[in-house]
Amino acid sequence: MVEPNSFFRVAKNEIFGRFIIASKNIQQGQLIFKENPAVLCPQVGGPIICFNCCAQLRKLFFCPDCRVAVLCNPNCKSQFHNAQECTALKTLPLNHDDILSNPEIVTPLRCLLWRQFDKNLLENFLQLEAHLNFRRESQIWRRNRVNIEDVLFKLKILDENDLRDDVVQKICGILDINTFDVRQPQRNRLGFNQSENLRGLYLKAALMAHDCVANTHLAVDDDFVLYVHAAVDIPEGSPIYFNYTDVLQGNDERKRRLLNAKHFECQCLRCRDCTEFDTEMSSLKCPRCHKGLLRPKPWQCSSCQRIFQDSLIKMTITECQRRIEEFESPTIEALEKFLKKLSFTFHHQHYLVLEVEQNLVRLYSQASPSGKNLNRKIELCNKLLEIFRKIEPGISRIQAIAMYELHSAVANLAQKCYNNKEFGTEEFVKRLLAAETILKNSIKYLLYEPVKSPEGRLAQNALSELKMLRLSINNIQLGEKQTKPTKNKRKK
Ligand SMILES: [Zn+2]
Ligand SMILES: [Zn+2]
Ligand SMILES: [Zn+2]
Ligand SMILES: [Zn+2]
Structure with a gap:
């Protein structure tokens, strides 16, 4: 392998x-x-997707050959429902109604089909971690038994030995623990924050x-x-x-997710550092002395030493998360106001504050490019970048996108001030050069994104913007050189 x-x-x-x-x-x-990918499947409980291209189904079609595989259209020409799988499906006592009425059997069934045509793949797959001991008789275990195991057994696709060996539970455990979230094709052309809706192994x-x-x-x-x-x-x-988790979450939240989904307690440098590399991403302000910080855990004030209960902190965070989710299409004013409120409770670099600030950057990108808006966007991008560099050093998508946003605000603001005659050509060029450097650094990271991906397309846009920016800088500098000698000649 x-x-x-x-x-x-x-x-x-x-x-x-x-x-x-x-x-x-x-x-x-x-x-x-x-x-x-060895497997592509929906999230647990998600809808059936096209066996071939994994797109969401608008209408139902079936493979004209096996008549079991569900397709997005009868001519879907993709790769995942291959000839071997098609042949294997034909040998089973199964029709498409069995699939449609039991959507959860689809992925385990497709893995079980490897027995017939790719034993090697199945063997490699089954070597992955399934954490059966953590999962045994849990809610998800019982759900898998009813929705998958029992159904496949009745359909005679599983036998007694398979049940005894927990084959289905193993497959489901491996998928839950080892898959990555991936985007569905042809969607989210330039979206970075839409929920990702497939799992890839x-x-x-x-x-x-x-x-x-x-x-x-x-x-x-x-x-x-x-x-x-x-x-x-x-x-x-x-x-x-x-x-495996979201780098933009705080220590507690990441730990909780890792324990729930992956069944282990992370002991990395960041998890062992209650300041999270001096970012204070989990720190709250002390509600008693208003001087110190409460850091996990125990939540003890760094100034007055008082210890606060974990449940109190959790409640504060849950309440704040709820309020963030309540904003459906917020205005800049509403979010800025909310941010001020947060500053009474949270450190200014707390991860919830950063979440709101990232939403604000998006809003400022769409807002009218007034000097005030651009200055604020620059301020936010710089702040976020400094933190991103600490928590995700090296080649980083969040850094690349923040730099891309920063460069555009810096360039726009420079143009605006120059047009308003707030400064001369020299300062204008200086600022455009600064924007160029930021854009180049963003592209340096974006070029690691595959060409056929939303971020890869952003990289292509960024490259053409770099060309344009270079052209304007050259033109301004050329204009400068041409005007200066003429002036001198006139003086003579
Ligand atoms: Zn398809
Ligand atoms: Zn087929
Ligand atoms: Zn960790
Ligand atoms: Zn205190």
């Missing part, structure tokens, strides 16, 4: 189980590997251990190919990590 001249090899220890480590020094930006990537500070940059293109680049230099022998 691991190619001979690859950048990594599989290791094993008590903490991570099987994981991959660098088999040589890997430089920042190096493509460590790319791979196709990648056999090599599933062996990457977790660290809240990843040393890799992951990207999935429109054809679901996953690219793993080194985000920073990775020395030989070091584990190749990625971050």
